[in-house]
Amino acid sequence: MVEVARIVTDAGAEAVIVDSPDDVARLGADNIAARTDGRGSIDPHQLFGIPNSTALLDSVPVMRLEGRVLSTKPLHAGEAVSYGYTHRAALDCRVALVTGGYAQGILRALGNHADVQIGERVFPVVGRIAMDVCVVDLGDSDVDAGTPVVFFGGAGPLRGALAQWSEVTGLTALEMAVVIGSQGDREWSA
Structure with missing residues (x-):
């Protein structure tokens, strides 16, 4: 308590x-x-990171959705990723396979429309969201397997990302938080 x-x-x-x-x-x-x-x-919505009607958060939310980098690999210009190849690399780059997919409540509509934070930088999710993973374009960066990946929440630039997710999916931020809360693994950290 x-x-x-x-x-x-x-x-x-x-x-x-x-x-x-x-x-x-x-x-x-x-x-x-x-x-x-x-x-x-x-406001309990603000406390948990559910943006208000102006899509702003007045505080650092106590809720965060996080995954981990499973692996990275080069992706050459013209090569595609994920189901249906909805993303083709315009330039040579490096991509990361990241834990977190639609089975954890990350809606498929977010493929090619969401960002994640790795370290201090923000990177785009590319391709379709799969059942348990998604692909992130690292550009010319590289990260180690096991590195934390923030989808939303916390103190960083994606703390209010649920507002953008709401625009993409048509669901409210609260609806998405409930789905994620019912599907994802919950862990206490203080």
Whole structure:
């Protein structure tokens, strides 16, 4: 409970709303403001990274969708990737095979229309989204297998990417977050 309360207050909540006076006292011992009644002081959609109607996030979301680089390989000009070859390389480049596909809630419509963040850089997803993987165009960069790949959320440039995903798919950001939450593996990190 303390870890969650600290994350919520770090995200901008004035106090955490809890069930009992004992919880208030327990959190107070850790210098975390808590109360048992009233309304929350932070929008839960913003807290989890669900963009508002203007597609902006006022805080760093606590939810993030992340995959990992499985492998990389060269792709020569004119060569294509993924099912149906919907993407052909205009120039020689390097591509990464990344965990995260439609079985994890990354909608197929996002193929050739979404970006990911690897390290500090943003790269496009190319080709169709497959069941458990997608392909990312690294340009002239290279990354190691196992490197984390952020689809949305976190503190980086793709923290509000669900807004762009919504434009591409026609689904709301909340609908996509629910699907991803029901399909993807969840892991706690603090």
